Amino acid sequence: MNDPSANSRRPTRDPWWQRAACHGRVDLEWIEPTTRAKALCRTVCAACPVRAECLHTALVNGEAWGIWGGLTPDERAEIAATNDYPMPEVRPAHGTNPRYAKHGCRCRLCRQAHTIYERNRREHLQPPQLQKAEDQNG
Numbered sequence: 001m002n003d004p005s006a007n008s009r010r011p012t013r014d015p016w017w018q019r020a021a022c023h024g025r026v027d028l029e030w031i032e033p034t035t036r037a038k039a040l041c042r043t044v045c046a047a048c049p050v051r052a053e054c055l056h057t058a059l060v061n062g063e064a065w066g067i068w069g070g071l072t073p074d075e076r077a078e079i080a081a082t083n084d085y086p087m088p089e090v091r092p093a094h095g096t097n098p099r100y101a102k103h104g105c106r107c108r109l110c111r112q113a114h115t116i117y118e119r120n121r122r123e124h125l126q127p128p129q130l131q132k133a134e135d136q137n138g
Contacts, residue, residue, distance in 0.1 A: 016057075021048035031066040038067065045070030062086035 017023060021044045022030065028044065029037045045051055045067065055069020059080060064073050071079070073088045080087050092098040095109035097117035 016050040016053040020050050020054060021045065033067060038072070041067040042070050058088075059083075059085040062088050064088040064090045 022028070022041070025044060028041055030041055033041055045054075048054065048070075051069050055071060055076075057063070058068030058071075058076055062080070062085070063076070066073070068076065076085075077088050079085065091103050094105065094107055095113050097110075097113045099105045100110035100114040101117075
């Protein structure tokens with residue numbers, strides 16, 4: 001039978017970022033911190049129970065912005081270069097052909113942008129006589 005108390009016995013595990021010391025800390029600048037703010041961010045990170053998960057996430061995803069796991073993008077780039085992680089990079093926005101073509105994003109917006117790009121590219125490559133004939137045929 002269904003035991004309603006069975007669900008309460010299962011351990012629930014929140015996403016790591018919900019347990020992070022920085023979660024909800026809107027008082028600190030994490031993305032492009034000043035030297036002073038960077039020191040404050042590092043202090044918060046030093047006592048964080050999920051610092052390792054945070055740093056791992058940033059390294060695996062090539063995160064190019066902010067303090068993650070107590071490290072800056074430059075510090076993460078040093079680790080990435082010697083430990084087979086992707087280099088931190090700024091990626092084009094979703095809904096652009098470069099995000100589709102160069103970075104392999106296949107979200108709906110990027111696929112649409114790629115379709116438009118390819119349609120325009122093919123129209124540009126058509127010989128002028130063919131374009132004229134197509135325009136006349138409607």
